Amino acid sequence: MWRILRPDAVRVWNLEEVRDSLRWYHMVMRGERPAKYLICKKVALEIDKPLTSLSEDALWKLHREASSNFKALWRKTREGEVSLEELSDPKVSYLDLKVELAFRMLRKCEFCERKCGVDRLKGEKGFCKLDSNSRVASYFLHMGEEAPLVPSGTIFFTSCNSSCVFCQNWDISQDPLSGVEVSPEELANIMEYLRREGAKNINFVGGDPTPHLHNIVKALKYTDVNVPLLWNSNFYMSLKACELLIDLMDIALPDLKWGNDRCALRLSKLPNYFKVVTRNIKLFYDSEVETIIRHLVLPSHLNCCTRPVLKWIAENCPKALVNVMDQWHPDYLVARYPEKYPDISRYLTEDEIKEAYEEAERLKLRWRAVS
Numbered sequence: 159m160w161r162i163l164r165p166d167a168v169r170v171w172n173l174e175e176v177r178d179s180l181r182w183y184h185m186v187m188r189g190e191r192p193a194k195y196l197i198c199k200k201v202a203l204e205i206d207k208p209l210t211s212l213s214e215d216a217l218w219k220l221h222r223e224a225s226s227n228f229k230a231l232w233r234k235t236r237e238g239e240v241s242l243e244e245l246s247d248p249k250v251s252y253l254d255l256k257v258e259l260a261f262r263m264l265r266k267c268e269f270c271e272r273k274c275g276v277d278r279l280k281g282e283k284g285f286c287k288l289d290s291n292s293r294v295a296s297y298f299l300h301m302g303e304e305a306p307l308v309p310s311g312t313i314f315f316t317s318c319n320s321s322c323v324f325c326q327n328w329d330i331s332q333d334p335l336s337g338v339e340v341s342p343e344e345l346a347n348i349m350e351y352l353r354r355e356g357a358k359n360i361n362f363v364g365g366d367p368t369p370h371l372h373n374i375v376k377a378l379k380y381t382d383v384n385v386p387l388l389w390n391s392n393f394y395m396s397l398k399a400c401e402l403l404i405d406l407m408d409i410a411l412p413d414l415k416w417g418n419d420r421c422a423l424r425l426s427k428l429p430n431y432f433k434v435v436t437r438n439i440k441l442f443y444d445s446e447v448e449t450i451i452r453h454l455v456l457p458s459h460l461n462c463c464t465r466p467v468l469k470w471i472a473e474n475c476p477k478a479l480v481n482v483m484d485q486w487h488p489d490y491l492v493a494r495y496p497e498k499y500p501d502i503s504r505y506l507t508e509d510e511i512k513e514a515y516e517e518a519e520r521l522k523l524r525w526r527a528v529s
Contacts, residue, residue: 163301167308175524179479180306182236183409183448186386187358192242193386195253195378195406197235201228202248209250209258217259221401224252228405253378256402260372264290269399270319270368271434286317286369287334293317295330295337295365297348299357304450304481304528307388307411311357313348315364320392321427323499328490331365342373346380353385359409363390371399375406393438394428400441410442410449417466421459425502440474449478450528455514456486458501464514472521480525482518484511 170176177184185191201224203209209217234240263269264278274284281289293316299309314327317334330336340348349360362374368391386408393412395403414435416422422431443449453467471480486506488496496503518525 164305164308166305170305170527173527176306176479176527179450179477179524180409180448182446183306183359183386185236186384186408189384191235193384194232194408195387196242196382196384197232198228198253198256198378198405199247199251199382200242200245201231201252203250203252203255205250209255214259214262217255217262218398218401221252221255221259224255225401225405228252232405252405253375256406257372257376257379259398260375260402263398264372268396269371271394271396271430272319273396286319288317288369290372291339292345292370292373293335293337294340294345294348297352299352299355300361303361304411304479306450306479306528307359307361309356310359310361310388311349311352311355311385312361312363312390313345313352315362315367315370317369318364318366318392319368319394320366323425323491324489324493324502326487326489327365340373342376343380345373345377349377349381349385350383353383357385359386359388361388361390361411366391366394368392368395368399371402375402378406392428393435394431395438397437397441400438404442404445404447407442407447410439410447411452412439412442412449413452413454414439414467414471415454415456415463417459417463417470421463425499436470436474443475443478449475450481451475451478452481452483454483454486455506455510456502457504457506457510460510460513465517468514468517468521468523472523476522478524479528480518480523482514482523482525482529484514484529 186193266275267278267284272285276282276284278290295314295316297313300312301308303310316330316337318331325331388409388411389407390411416431419431422428451471455464488503492499492503
């Protein structure tokens with residue numbers, strides 16, 4: 159059925175630039191290679207004491223060593239030199255280490271760049287208004303994502319570390335108590351269900367998935383389903399969160415919306431936005447995480463945001479696919495109080511959309527297949 163609804167999801171793989179940009183993702187999607195998290199489970203830790211007995215500094219040192227071992231194994235796996243079936247399961251794995259670190263970070267939360275420092279394990283809440291529990295608003299096969307991702311097994315988590323005044327998912331991003339509470343074991347069951355139903359990937363989204371990082375990582379301990387993992391986020395994460403995720407995610411779907419900090423702070427309440435988000439996207443890209451970058455074109459923001467964003471992508475992530483999104487519509491607070499946001503309280507003009515596309519073309523971005 160999905161082939162009928164989205165025939166472009168099949169045709170897109172005939173394009174050389176898509177196959178070049180998403181080589182690894184395509185192999186995992188087709189079951190020709192194991193997802194990265196499965197490789198993490200095969201990387202052994204050389205320790206003679208429980209992870210719980212180690213200091214956080216010692217854990218991060220161990221993590222850096224294990225990451226190096228992971229990358230060596232991943233590259234051999236990617237090139238077909240090693241099969242995971244040949245390897246035994248270690249007593250303590252790289253994934254176990256990531257779980258321990260994620261829950262350590264939760265005690266003084268620094269998953270996102272806000273670094274609220276609250277103890278969410280004890281029920282304290284920071285900007286995202288979440289304790290240690292995760293809630294899922296919905297999960298289903300999404301037919302509206304970029305063509306290479308369809309059908310995408312999306313899991314919509316509640317809450318967000320941003321506060322966009324125009325959020326189109328405001329009912330879940332701004333209400334942390336919406337949806338249903340799920341345990342890591344239940345989350346693993348959802349992932350397996352979506353793959354059985356035909357999902358080409360597991361798409362962690364929201365809201366934003368970053369506040370739920372600990373439960374997402376732990377859920378991977380309870381499943382062995384071979385499916386690409388996709389991090390669909392505003393990418394306003396801390397460096398430590400990036401380190402935990404990079405070797406787990408087969409593909410990244412970052413949202414690079416603002417070309418300057420002034421617009422980001424006024425309309426999304428995100429301080430130091432451009433430096434943080436571009437730093438994280440570049441870190442993933444340079445670590446060979448295949449990437450589709452989304453940029454939502456906003457009315458009146460072509461010069462201050464769209465042009466600098468597309469320029470940065472061209473200079474820093476030339477092989478990334480880019481979705482120049484033209485589906486803007488006023489929503490949430492902008493729709494309720496248009497007088498407060500006169501610059502974005504209208505729809506895009508045809509000229510604005512045309513100029514954004516022309517800029518992407520001028521910069522030779524890989525945008526046509528996914529926009």
